[in-house]
Amino acid sequence: MDMEQSILFNIIDGVGIITLNRPHVSNALSQDMITALLEIFQSLNRHDSLKLLILEGRGSHFMAGGDVELFSLLNQSPRVRQEQMRPMMDQVHTLIRLMIDTHVPIIAKVHGTVAGFGMSLIMACDLIIMADHVKLHPAYIHIGLSPDGLFTFHLPRAIGVKKAMYHSLLGEPIDARMAERLGLVSQVVPQQQLDQRVTQVTDILKQKSSTALRHTKSLLNMSFSSTMKHQSFEELAAFEDCIGTDEFIAGVMSFLQKKKD
Incomplete structure (x- = not known):
């Protein structure tokens, strides 16, 4: 529009x-x-x-x-x-x-x-x-x-x-x-x-996971103002969120299929 x-x-x-x-x-x-x-x-x-x-x-x-x-x-x-x-x-x-x-x-x-x-x-x-x-x-x-x-x-x-x-x-x-x-x-x-x-x-x-893209962008942007400890907590929370998505399952299955091929 x-x-x-x-x-x-x-x-x-x-x-x-x-x-x-x-x-x-x-x-x-x-x-x-x-x-x-x-x-x-x-x-x-x-x-x-x-x-x-x-x-x-x-x-x-x-x-x-x-x-x-x-x-x-x-x-x-x-x-x-x-x-x-x-x-x-x-x-x-x-x-x-x-x-x-x-x-x-x-x-x-x-x-x-x-x-x-x-x-x-x-x-x-x-x-x-x-x-x-x-x-x-x-x-x-x-x-x-x-x-x-x-x-x-x-x-x-x-x-x-x-x-x-x-x-x-x-x-x-x-x-x-x-x-x-x-x-x-x-x-x-x-x-x-x-x-x-x-x-x-x-x-x-x-083709990438929307959740993974969102978290990766956010984590990289916050890294300049974050402490190592805080960045570690944020990475763990983001990683856990990604694991809970259907996109993660689809990504792993696609990766395994490519290895077989």
Whole structure:
């Protein structure tokens, strides 16, 4: 269904496809997009058959940062600028937290340019599959802004503090191959193979246990803030939950059958 003109959302055979749909402005972030994305992620628990999500951008680019219309406050006083932007920034951070907490894996299918909040958006996804021509632009510093959208939470955890400092303070772009070497993305493929590879990964994930996927995502995300003892308890509880599912029985039977074959 079309949640908003700026965002398209469809569920096909258990796969939710979220499309950033403002190609005429390189999918630059607008208030309508934020509102629509929030509505989607707040409603996901109602879709029992949902197995995973794909986040993609329509047109030549994934996302070229924030729409300049969001910064039409330049003639206002500092206090007015801050007060008018604060609600939107609260929504942005709520969106990113919802993405991280979502019970299904999210695949970012990335092509073209990714700038500013576009980087925050893909880093909140669980798998990032990227075309080899992509450039990532941590562009906040160029317009006198510090990063947002949990950019500073995800980037140093992915590539280390010193590399994160370098690219964030200088605003130096990161090309696709460098992003892969640094551990910022899951996989880089030739541009013409991007659709095919995302389809392959999607088909693999669809065959996995929904319970195991949910617990694995949650356990890995909590690991950076968890103590070893707490992580141990969480793993044991998740493992026990998985053992109690029919998916576990089916998985074991399938594995044993493959060994026989």
